[in-house]
Amino acid sequence: MDKDFYARVFDVVRLIPKGKVTTYGHIARCLGSRRSARLVGYAMNLSHTQDPTIPAHRVVNRKGLLTGKMHFKDIDQMQRLLEKEGIEVKNDQILRFQDHLWDPAVLGDDL
DNA sequence: CACATGACTGACT
């Protein structure tokens, strides 16, 4: 893909189904290299600069912790959005994380 | 070109 690494990350994050979440590692692995997880997180920093609204709140670390909540306009915004989609969050951690986990490789097989 | 940074992950203690 000629697109930038970040562009691919944004593209994947954008197609995350509502009410689902994924991890940096899964996205990175979908892009080809699992080790690029850090770049995924780094790319998310620019997500707020993108034109379309990037559901960055649906991206968490592999433990299901809202590690990036601090980068939101309001640190509570991330948890609020997740709860609004039916995802329970307690102490900055997603409950039933594996149940809400969505793998980008599935690309809609979650139906 | 080399060094430093970062919303991570895996392995070890």
Place this chain on the structure above:
DNA sequence: AAGTCAGCCATGT
């Protein structure tokens, strides 16, 4: 089970 250390890759200075 929980905390600590190091590795990895793209971008910026």
